[in-house]
Amino acid sequence: EPEVTQTPSHQVTQMGQEVILRCVPISNHLYFYWYRQILGQKVEFLVSFYNNEISEKSEIFDDQFSVERPDGSNFTLKIRSTKLEDSAMYFCASSEGPGWVTEAFFGQGTRLTVV
Amino acid sequence: DAKTTQPPSMDCAEGRAANLPCNHSTISGNEYVYWYRQIHSQGPQYIIHGLKNNETNEMASLIITEDRKSSTLILPHATLRDTAVYYCIAENNNAGNMLTFGGGTRLMVKP
Numbered sequence: 001e002p003e004v005t006q007t008p009s010h011q012v013t014q015m016g017q018e019v020i021l022r023c024v025p026i027s028n029h030l031y032f033y034w035y036r037q038i039l040g041q042k043v044e045f046l047v048s049f050y051n052n053e054i055s056e057k058s059e060i061f062d063d064q065f066s067v068e069r070p071d072g073s074n075f076t077l078k079i080r081s082t083k084l085e086d087s088a089m090y091f092c093a094s095s096e097g098p099g100w101v102t103e104a105f106f107g108q109g110t111r112l113t114v115v
Numbered sequence: 116d117a118k119t120t121q122p123p124s125m126d127c128a129e130g131r132a133a134n135l136p137c138n139h140s141t142i143s144g145n146e147y148v149y150w151y152r153q154i155h156s157q158g159p160q161y162i163i164h165g166l167k168n169n170e171t172n173e174m175a176s177l178i179i180t181e182d183r184k185s186s187t188l189i190l191p192h193a194t195l196r197d198t199a200v201y202y203c204i205a206e207n208n209n210a211g212n213m214l215t216f217g218g219g220t221r222l223m224v225k226p
Contacts, residue, residue, distance in 0.1 A: 004158075031212055033212065033213070035159075035214075035216075037156075042216050042217065042218060043153070043159060043202075043216040044216070045213040045214065045215065048212035048213060050212065055212055056212050056213055058213070089156060091158045091159070093158070093159075095212075098212050103149075103161035103164065104159075104161060104214060105161065106158030106159045106160065107158050108157055108158050109156070109157070109158050111156075
């Protein structure tokens with residue numbers, strides 16, 4: 001069964017450092033997403049990406065965040081200068097169609113710990 | 116987006132049907148009802164979705180009331196591996212591409 005893969009599974013970084021979280025979406029999917037989940041809290045939407053541009057973003061997704069699809073397979077989330085409050089599980093997802101019509105497939109997540 | 120209300124937790128005996136309710140009394144005509152679940156700290160997993168009609172797949176059944184103000188997710192024979200947080204989400208195209216997760220129902224399947 002096709003799956004969304006994320007690397008690394010766990011990333012520890014010092015406050016102020018840049019991190020890049022990587023995702024390989026399912027190959028025929030057109031819509032890509034990042035969500036995050038702070039420990040013990042709800043899953044929160046960050047950004048959606050379609051046709052090589054951001055289609056939606058939440059208030060959380062400020063100037064410190066960026067996304068990129070550098071080639072035909074990878075989808076990355078960059079945090080420029082990490083803060084302690086960026087510590088969370090980050091989930092990548094992809095779907096064939098828009099998220100309100102078709103199901104989204106989520107990766108297993110990257111646990112980001114900012115120290 | 117329609118707000119959904121779910122009980123925070125439920126228990127179910129292994130092998131029995133688990134019936135998870137969801138209230139979405141403010142749902143509009145073009146909003147779909149989606150169910151996802153999250154096992155421990157894994158990524159959310161799609162279960163099923165519907166608009167008006169009841170739906171069934173290999174994982175579960177979704178029963179939507181005629182007025183669409185509530186729905187029930189049915190796991191016909193719950194196993195220990197079904198222990199998870201179950202999220203009911205109502206979304207339409209005005210929400211763009213995002214899914215809005217609430218607190219969900221923590222289902223505990225007990226032997």
